[in-house]
Amino acid sequence: MNRYDYVVVGSGIGGLYTALLAREHGSVLVLTKGSIDDCNTKYAQGGIAAAISKNDSPELHLKDTINAGDGLSNEETVRILVNEAPARIADLVGYRVPFDTLEGEIALTMEAAHSVPRVLHAGGDATGEYIEVTLSRQVRSLGVQVLENFLATEILVEKKKVAGIRALECRTGTVEEFGCRYLILATGGAGQLFKYNTNSDIATGDGVALAFNAGAEIADMEFFQFHPTALRMSGVIPFLISEAVRGEGGVLRNAEGKCFMADYHKKGDLAPRDIVARSIVNEMKKTGSDRVFLDVTRLPPNTVTARFPHIYRFCLDHGLDITRNLIPVAPAAHYMIGGIKTNSWGETNIAGLFATGEVACTGVHGANRLASNSLLEAIVFSKRIIERTGTKSKEKAAPIPGNKAIYPSLGQRPALRALSPAGLAALQQLHWDKVGIIRDKEGLNQAADTLAVWQQSLLPPTDQSSYELSNLILTGRLLTEAAFIREESRGAHFRTDFPRSTPKWQRNIIWKK
Ligand SMILES: Cc1cc2nc3c(=O)[nH]c(=O)nc-3n(C[C@H](O)[C@H](O)[C@H](O)COP(=O)(O)OP(=O)(O)OC[C@H]3O[C@@H](n4cnc5c(N)ncnc54)[C@H](O)[C@@H]3O)c2cc1C
Numbered sequence: 001m002n003r004y005d006y007v008v009v010g011s012g013i014g015g016l017y018t019a020l021l022a023r024e025h026g027s028v029l030v031l032t033k034g035s036i037d038d039c040n041t042k043y044a045q046g047g048i049a050a051a052i053s054k055n056d057s058p059e060l061h062l063k064d065t066i067n068a069g070d071g072l073s074n075e076e077t078v079r080i081l082v083n084e085a086p087a088r089i090a091d092l093v094g095y096r097v098p099f100d101t102l103e104g105e106i107a108l109t110m111e112a113a114h115s116v117p118r119v120l121h122a123g124g125d126a127t128g129e130y131i132e133v134t135l136s137r138q139v140r141s142l143g144v145q146v147l148e149n150f151l152a153t154e155i156l157v158e159k160k161k162v163a164g165i166r167a168l169e170c171r172t173g174t175v176e177e178f179g180c181r182y183l184i185l186a187t188g189g190a191g192q193l194f195k196y197n198t199n200s201d202i203a204t205g206d207g208v209a210l211a212f213n214a215g216a217e218i219a220d221m222e223f224f225q226f227h228p229t230a231l232r233m234s235g236v237i238p239f240l241i242s243e244a245v246r247g248e249g250g251v252l253r254n255a256e257g258k259c260f261m262a263d264y265h266k267k268g269d270l271a272p273r274d275i276v277a278r279s280i281v282n283e284m285k286k287t288g289s290d291r292v293f294l295d296v297t298r299l300p301p302n303t304v305t306a307r308f309p310h311i312y313r314f315c316l317d318h319g320l321d322i323t324r325n326l327i328p329v330a331p332a333a334h335y336m337i338g339g340i341k342t343n344s345w346g347e348t349n350i351a352g353l354f355a356t357g358e359v360a361c362t363g364v365h366g367a368n369r370l371a372s373n374s375l376l377e378a379i380v381f382s383k384r385i386i387e388r389t390g391t392k393s394k395e396k397a398a399p400i401p402g403n404k405a406i407y408p409s410l411g412q413r414p415a416l417r418a419l420s421p422a423g424l425a426a427l428q429q430l431h432w433d434k435v436g437i438i439r440d441k442e443g444l445n446q447a448a449d450t451l452a453v454w455q456q457s458l459l460p461p462t463d464q465s466s467y468e469l470s471n472l473i474l475t476g477r478l479l480t481e482a483a484f485i486r487e488e489s490r491g492a493h494f495r496t497d498f499p500r501s502t503p504k505w506q507r508n509i510i511w512k513k
Helices: 013-022 058-069 075-094 127-141 206-214 273-287 301-307 309-317 374-390 424-434 441-457 464-485
Strands: 002-009 028-031 145-147 150-158 161-169 175-185 224-231 251-253 292-295 327-336 339-341 353-355 404-406 507-511
Touching: 002 013, 002 161, 013 028, 013 127, 013 175, 013 374, 028 175, 058 075, 075 374, 127 374, 150 175, 150 206, 150 464, 175 206, 175 374, 206 339, 206 353, 206 464, 224 273, 273 292, 273 327, 301 309, 424 441, 424 464, 441 464, 464 507
Parallel strands: 002 028, 002 175, 028 145, 175 353, 404 507
Antiparallel strands: 150 161, 161 175, 224 327, 251 292, 292 327
16 A cells, blocks of 8 residues: 555645645645546636735624624634635735736625625636636646546544545546545535535535544534525526626516515625525515526626626527526525534544545534635635644644534434435435425425435445445435434524524534444
8 A cells, every 4th residue: 555644635726735735744645536627616706705905804804704604603713714814815826826906906806795895816707717727737747646536435544543545446446545644635515415506526525424434523514505696597507607796786686577685685686695595585486487587787798798708608608698688597505514523723533634625614604604715715724734734743733612512413214115216316306305495394304314214225335426426315414414403594504494593503513423
């Protein structure tokens, strides 16, 4: 078995940025299950948040992040996030990420629930692609070893410490093991749980399943963010229409042409994401339509094409000129807020195991993520992982003081009869219908029962798709059972039977095998 100082799993922003920093401290291997640029990172449009303007401050960024988090953000990690943001942006500039500029200064845009324009972007609405291409180019040119088409399938733990990772070569089916001192999971989210989602095909919850099976703690899984505006055209994928479109003046209209967001929130079209998503669902119900519309026809066409070239081009390729026509949109699953619980150094409860990016739960997002904080979270905490592992200190890092927590266990559920077989389409439909934007006890209970039976009936996985299905089912169980337990509404978690938040639930739900 080959041994490395660092094995990094995943090649989005979290994995690549960690690998670039880790190479200064030892040998590094990156494993990734597709090609290097198969990830969610490259789809990020809006940008990356940081308090770099004269009118802004880390304190204001902290306030906005905590407000969005709806009582569950961890103030210590949020403070780290906002204070370290400008330096990490400088690092990206140093790696030559070409952020857009205006009159010689980095251009900043506004997004929902930010109090000032604070979002840096690149290529107009192609921020993630520019970051991914830049970092992967650096990784290649610096000779970091990357193995593509390697699916991590099991974390190897010896004497309660990480010893390495087992992986499947997806094309040949051979299994290999790689030893390491530090294993960093940067495997991204789990949007593929839902029928309508904005995510890449790789987002199958693998990291959560790997870590849970190895004994790591998994937190806040009930909070899954639904983006209010994904394209809804028949036969077209639910392509994201960035929040920045509303930041630049786009307005939502229902199927009858009425602007409605002012009826729901004082910030109107720039209300927090969960509120916009639920308001859209309500308007769709009221008008008997499966979509609403985003209107940018009043903006100067040049602004639309220059600021959102990617969105403009995608829609035009599907027969829709958005400078003249309304954009049909509906909400879609977007971002996994919970994940592998880490402290402020990206460390999990298993020695040698770290997590970064969307798969990690650092506590910064609380119950709801502030737009454009996730790319930032990945680079801030990846840097801290390398600071932590690169020092000689053997001292155990302090746990993060945070909210109270409850530790339920994932038990058995009664067997169901006449159940449809587990499959990706059935699983996505189940989550969309029962564990989606609007939840209740009955639906969650049905979903939890079904998932438990599916999990029991699975044969041991042998290839990429069977591993991914098994990971999705486990991740879905952790999400659904947590949503069932949390008898309140908070942030991205909304239940019609408990429509308000209660102080008693200002606590985290943490799973551990
Ligand atoms: C359409 C869209 C728009 C977005 N816009 C923004 C935005 O404007 N601003 C913002 O801050 N955030 C945005 N986000 C969220 C943000 O892009 C992601 O949270 C972030 O890019 C995640 O980075 P990551 O490195 O954690 O994961 P990813 O970029 O998803 O990378 C995960 C990597 O892990 C690999 N992997 C997964 N499982 C395994 C396994 N078992 N074995 C081996 N490899 C594995 C994958 O192949 C992939 O390379 C957006 C997300 C989407 C989908």
